[in-house]
Amino acid sequence: MKVLVTGGTGYIGSHTTVELLANGHEVIIVDNLDNSSKIVLDRIEKITGKRPDFIEGDVLDTDFIVRVLKDNRVDAVIHFAALKAVGESVADPLRYYQTNVGGTVSVCKAMLATGVNKIIFSSSATVYGDQPIPYTESTPREPQNPYGRTKFVSELVLADVAAANPDFCAVALRYFNPVGAHPSGEIGEDPNGIPNNLMPYISQVAAGQREKLSVYGNDYPTKDGTAIRDYIHVADLAEGHLAALQKIYDPGFHTFNLGAGHGESVLEVIVAFEQATGQTIPYQFADRRAGDLAEYYADAALAESQLGWRVKRTITDASADAWHWQSGNPNGYKNVV
Ligand code: NAD
Ligand code: WQD
Numbered sequence: 001m002k003v004l005v006t007g008g009t010g011y012i013g014s015h016t017t018v019e020l021l022a023n024g025h026e027v028i029i030v031d032n033l034d035n036s037s038k039i040v041l042d043r044i045e046k047i048t049g050k051r052p053d054f055i056e057g058d059v060l061d062t063d064f065i066v067r068v069l070k071d072n073r074v075d076a077v078i079h080f081a082a083l084k085a086v087g088e089s090v091a092d093p094l095r096y097y098q099t100n101v102g103g104t105v106s107v108c109k110a111m112l113a114t115g116v117n118k119i120i121f122s123s124s125a126t127v128y129g130d131q132p133i134p135y136t137e138s139t140p141r142e143p144q145n146p147y148g149r150t151k152f153v154s155e156l157v158l159a160d161v162a163a164a165n166p167d168f169c170a171v172a173l174r175y176f177n178p179v180g181a182h183p184s185g186e187i188g189e190d191p192n193g194i195p196n197n198l199m200p201y202i203s204q205v206a207a208g209q210r211e212k213l214s215v216y217g218n219d220y221p222t223k224d225g226t227a228i229r230d231y232i233h234v235a236d237l238a239e240g241h242l243a244a245l246q247k248i249y250d251p252g253f254h255t256f257n258l259g260a261g262h263g264e265s266v267l268e269v270i271v272a273f274e275q276a277t278g279q280t281i282p283y284q285f286a287d288r289r290a291g292d293l294a295e296y297y298a299d300a301a302l303a304e305s306q307l308g309w310r311v312k313r314t315i316t317d318a319s320a321d322a323w324h325w326q327s328g329n330p331n332g333y334k335n336v337v
Contacts, residue, residue: 001245002026002073004116006059006107007080008052009036011189012122012178012237016078018047018187019238025245027052028072030059031081035192037333043186059103065110076118078241079107082150085196086126086291089147100150101157108161117165117251119158120244123172125230125259125296127152134299137174137255144291159253169251171244176230176259176298178237180318181325188325189234190332198269199231199318203326206279213281215266217288222295228263230297233313233321236260243307259298260311269315276319 003020007013008029014036017027021044029041029052038054045051053072057064059081068074082100083089089096104121111119128135129142143149158170179199181188194210195201204210218225240258248254264272270281304310329336 001075002028003245004068004072004074004077005029005052005080006077006103007031007082009033009038009040009054010080012175012234013078013080014040014044014187015182015234015238016080016241017044017052018182019235019242021048021050021052023242028068028074029054030057030065030068032056032058037190039333039336040187047182047184047186060099060106062106062109065107066113069110069114069116074116076120076245077107077111077116078120078245079104080122082122084147086145086147087196089150090145093146096146096150097153100147101153104154104157108157112161112165117167118169119171120241121154121158121170121172123155123174123255124148124151125174125176125257125298127155127174128296130293133296134261135257135296136299137257137302155255162251162253167251169249170253171248172253172255173240173244174255174257175237176232176257178234179231179315180233180235180313180321182235183321183324185321185324185328188322188329188332190334198266199322202270202273202281203322205281206273206277206323207326207330209330211282213270213283214286215283216286216292218285219288220294222265224265224267226266227292228265228295228297230259230261230263231269231315231318232259232311233318235321236311236313240303240307240309243303243309247307256303256307257298257300258303259300261298261300263295263297264315269319272315273319273323276316277323279323
């Protein structure tokens with residue numbers, strides 16, 4: 001298949017592009033490089049021996065996306081391009097609605113205009129909010145912040161477009177907590193500034209770039225008092241996209257949780273990272289982070305039964321791969337010549 005990957009130079013998009021190329025698909029990446037680097041293209045080529053086509057541009061520019069779909073005879077779209085920082089979405093919700101919801105609307109308009117009928121969309125477990133665990137796909141959606149609401153509204157847009165267009169097939173993949181990097185160490189997560197997320201923060205502590213980790217909250221009602229999440233290796237996530245691309249053809253709107261189906265506490269992640277890498281992670285307990293939930297993880301049974309997909313990698317694998325990436329690329333893609 002010929003696949004348009006929006007946001008394909010980003011963290012999850014680059015790993016999915018590797019998986020697509022390795023499985024014989026052709027990839028055209030559209031990215032405005034707002035949160036990524038063109039160096040990723042060299043790295044993808046190094047891993048796969050194939051260079052994806054790349055066109056710099058904005059998904060909000062519908063005419064541009066129409067041209068890309070037409071000129072390249074695209075069969076399906078995987079739509080990663082979005083903004084993803086929860087705190088930033090609270091401070092600047094309009095930017096998030098514009099890019100995330102507006103981007104989804106724009107991509108769908110371009111697809112309808114060109115007869116491209118299949119889209120796989122990056123959704124998030126954050127659409128569920130504070131609900132009983134494990135989350136199934138039918139758990140009520142009550143996202144707790146603007147970022148989560150942009151994902152929820154984007155799903156509604158896709159469901160409505162699918163309802164109005166009998167050939168349209170939309171698959172929303174609700175990712176839990178993506179972590180790790182490609183085992184080659186060539187591509188990985190490259191946050192700007194101080195990482196918001198746990199695994200990149202731990203990696204930077206291990207590399208000596210940050211003094212110690214603050215563990216946000218040790219008084220949660222969990223086994224060790226720290227919060228529990230369902231961490232999923234980004235390579236497993238990439239395989240989930242391939243499965244959705246190859247297995248789901250029925251028109252309509254489909255949703256799948258992509259998670260491991262169990263959780264690890266922050267302290268368990270630290271121990272796994274230390275064991276996988278031989279590094280010591282100094283940490284201190286700090287106050288809970290506003291908006292954090294105590295515990296959530298996926299019921300991933302639907303993805304297993306319908307996509308034939310389940311995670312293969314552990315948090316220890318993800319830690320080893322994150323460290324391989326971090327230690328080989330201490331500045332991420334920055335200052336690479
Ligand atoms: P990322 O920031 O690394 O990748 C997103 C890419 O989209 C970047 O390369 C960025 O430059 C590009 N982009 C942003 N706005 C654009 C626009 N208007 N036009 C074209 N390109 C644009 O993020 P990621 O972690 O790879 O996330 C990919 C997707 O998965 C996002 O939709 C995100 O919301 C979703 N998601 C991420 C996580 C996570 O924890 N990383 C969890 C759940 C869902
Ligand atoms: C994990 C755990 C923190 C950093 C976020 C988004 C969510 C989704 C995935 C996109 C929590 C703790 C973290 C640190 C810590 N993204 N932590 N010290 O918050 O579960 O999910 O990314 O869709 O929408 O909210 O992930 O990696 O930030 O945190 O103790 O320095 O690690 O409190 O319990 P989170 P995270």
